[in-house]
Amino acid sequence: MGTLWFCLIGVMLVIYVLLDGFDLGVGAIHFLVGKTPEERRQVLGTIGPVWDGNEVWLLAAGGTMFFAFPALYASGFSGFYLPLMTVLWLLILRGISVEFRNHLRGDVWRPLWDFLFSAASLLLAVFYGAALGNVVRGVPLDASGYFFEPLWTNWRVGAETGILDWYTVLAGVCALVALGLHGALWVQLKTAGAVNERSRRLATRAWWIVVGLTLIVTVVTFRVQPQLRLNFADRPWGVLFPALAIGGLAAIRWHQARRNELRAFLASCVYLAGMLASVIFGVYPMVLPARSSEFSLTVDSAEAGAHGLKVGLVWWIIGMILAALYYRYVYKSFAGKVAAEPEPPAQ
Numbered sequence: 001m002g003t004l005w006f007c008l009i010g011v012m013l014v015i016y017v018l019l020d021g022f023d024l025g026v027g028a029i030h031f032l033v034g035k036t037p038e039e040r041r042q043v044l045g046t047i048g049p050v051w052d053g054n055e056v057w058l059l060a061a062g063g064t065m066f067f068a069f070p071a072l073y074a075s076g077f078s079g080f081y082l083p084l085m086t087v088l089w090l091l092i093l094r095g096i097s098v099e100f101r102n103h104l105r106g107d108v109w110r111p112l113w114d115f116l117f118s119a120a121s122l123l124l125a126v127f128y129g130a131a132l133g134n135v136v137r138g139v140p141l142d143a144s145g146y147f148f149e150p151l152w153t154n155w156r157v158g159a160e161t162g163i164l165d166w167y168t169v170l171a172g173v174c175a176l177v178a179l180g181l182h183g184a185l186w187v188q189l190k191t192a193g194a195v196n197e198r199s200r201r202l203a204t205r206a207w208w209i210v211v212g213l214t215l216i217v218t219v220v221t222f223r224v225q226p227q228l229r230l231n232f233a234d235r236p237w238g239v240l241f242p243a244l245a246i247g248g249l250a251a252i253r254w255h256q257a258r259r260n261e262l263r264a265f266l267a268s269c270v271y272l273a274g275m276l277a278s279v280i281f282g283v284y285p286m287v288l289p290a291r292s293s294e295f296s297l298t299v300d301s302a303e304a305g306a307h308g309l310k311v312g313l314v315w316w317i318i319g320m321i322l323a324a325l326y327y328r329y330v331y332k333s334f335a336g337k338v339a340a341e342p343e344p345p346a347q
Contacts, residue, residue: 005309009069013276024124026046028121028183037110046191071297072297079147087128093120096116126175134168138161138290138293140159140292141288142295151163153165159291174216177213178272189261189264189265203252241278242274248271248274249267
């Protein structure tokens, strides 16, 4: 049951990155594709009906993690308390900026909300990438199952790790550019006119950076975390996941050249899913790798009781069916292009 729940949490995290990932990407490129208040309003309109619902997947994944792997939840929160609180504040600021932009309007308020929305989205993308880098690299867990990491130490991947080092920062930058590309493809899909053209040009340029960073991150990740090499060597079928990422990248370029906006965005989803699935496959059976491998938390050592996991599976399936129906309704109801509208008068 532990392996099944490991996969289910992985699926939920992938869905979160695909859905809230384009929200974050839209925020990161907010000022690059929207040059006037009206255009920035149009950019926000592409995510307005769905952004808050997309974040539910993060809460659901966290709740499921607490239920299925309580030891992982306890250890992770003990060591990542500071960055988790930072992420919480960034999520709050991002939500406030989206909602208050339409309620507190004026020559001072409107630029402030736009800035907070963009800055919070950009920093969240970097933090998520750095967090994933920390998990892949391994944390300084000890025999007690807890750890503490300062914000940084000597910026090296060694025994004394910090939350930020050259590898986790590289992972954060890669996440930012990849989600920026994802967001640009979403804005391109949902808009027309000048915003659409800027998004198309930005996506075309960002694609080359994503290709380069993906190659670099992949090479160094196999050196930083030996478990990845072992898993791919022992289970060669796992090469399917990196192949999905490569295929998704190639498909983005192919469909962009033919101006097929929907397929280009779906190809970006395939790329992100392939990258995340490769990581999930590569670290298994560890749920939280340690720098000293004997202290790593694994599926077997961190899982909850078997009876609770079996009962929880029934309710999880019911919840996922209801969530799928809700998302189908929301995305179908708000399908199509978002028209540019004039800004309401300042208050």
